[in-house]
Amino acid sequence: MTSNAIRGIRRKKSTLSEVKVAVVGAPAVGKSALTVRFLTRRYIGEYDHQSETRYKHEILVDGEPVLFEILDTCSKADDDLPSADTLNWADGFLLVYAITDRCSFNFVRRVKQALCGDTPIALVGNKGDMVHLRQVSTEEGEILAKDYECWFGEVAASEQVTQVADAFLELCREVLNVRRKNKQSLLDRMLGNKNSGLRVYSRGKSDSALPKD
């Protein structure tokens, strides 16, 4: 292997961002269907699992290599919110409800209340193919997302590939953005502190305008 190739691999490894995402929502909203759709592009109608599942997946997001860790959570009841471990583990949350299930919409609101204010989230209304059974309007989803200042989309894991991937990718972008901002503000604070003893002097018009004595 050439030294250039080795350097390339080293660079790639060192720039690989890790993003941990938890997929949360009420029972049977399609969390597993969405996760498997994103990871494999396939739809698995009946996905029987009794506990949460964790996946690792490497992809390019806007040209940047990202190691995605996805936690497909498993809620057993409508009042079964994600554990403190999950809340602490994830960098971002895909909040999923089913447009056919009003209770699941209320569920994501309760989850949001349990999160810190600036936690990256994306809001997904799944089962968009079942409009005849709709209980939550698109507008309600949009209003909630506006309130949360987050990405929102209605999707159908059963029929769509790109739209489902978009939800995960948008969340990933948000995690990376927040990370960059936090890094920058930390840097600013450090530099700000360092410079706090310095007086900024700039020569300008005001110099000559000062009264001379």
Ligand SMILES: Nc1nc2c(ncn2[C@@H]2O[C@H](COP(=O)(O)OP(=O)(O)OP(=O)(O)O)[C@@H](O)[C@H]2O)c(=O)[nH]1
């Ligand atoms: N029509 C329709 N059905 C869907 C869609 N997504 C999931 N389902 C169905 O909804 C049911 C629940 O899907 P899951 O993916 O197991 O849901 P889940 O949220 O992971 O369920 P739990 O892990 O038990 O909480 C299954 O019967 C799926 O086939 C969708 O987009 N459209």
